Amino acid sequence: xxxxxxxxxxxxxxxxEAGDYxxxxxxxxxxxxxxPEMLDGHDRLATLREAQGRFKEAAEHYEKAxxxxxxxxxxxxxxxxxxxxxxxxxxxxxxxx
Numbered sequence: 001x002x003x004x005x006x007x008x009x010x011x012x013x014x015x016x017e018a019g020d021y022x023x024x025x026x027x028x029x030x031x032x033x034x035x036p037e038m039l040d041g042h043d044r045l046a047t048l049r050e051a052q053g054r055f056k057e058a059a060e061h062y063e064k065a066x067x068x069x070x071x072x073x074x075x076x077x078x079x080x081x082x083x084x085x086x087x088x089x090x091x092x093x094x095x096x097x
Contacts, residue, residue, distance in 0.1 A: 005035055012044040016051050024048045037072045039065040039084070046087065055095035062088035 002010075008031055015024035028048060032041035046061035066084050069076045 005031075005038060005040060008034075009040040009044060013047070016048055021048060021052060024051075037068065039068045039076070039080075042068060043084070043087075046091065050091060050094075055091045059088045059091040059095060062091060 008027060012024050012027045012031065015021070015027060024044075025048060028041055028045040031038075031044060035041060042061045042065035046058040046065065049055070049058035049061060062084050066081065066088070069081055069084070
């Protein structure tokens with residue numbers, strides 16, 4: 001069963017895929033406001049920034065997502081943390097290219 005968090009988080013990806021970056025931005029801001037203890041807001045905002053070609057900002061938001069996990073580790077596995085690190089590193093590499 002999809003939670004409200006999951007639905008909102010997934011709707012960001014749908015908006016990005018549809019090219020509606022303004023709507024994706026609004027939904028990311030809502031995620032950050034309503035679920036500050038979850039990594040989804042920063043992770044989705046990083047995904048949006050990558051889609052926009054704003055790779056340095058994307059890397060910064062992946063880093064912020066990792067900080068959220070550090071502050072609220074319950075329910076987050078090491079695989080997720082590793083994935084965030086890889087996404088950050090990939091965005092940094094693209095920012096330097």
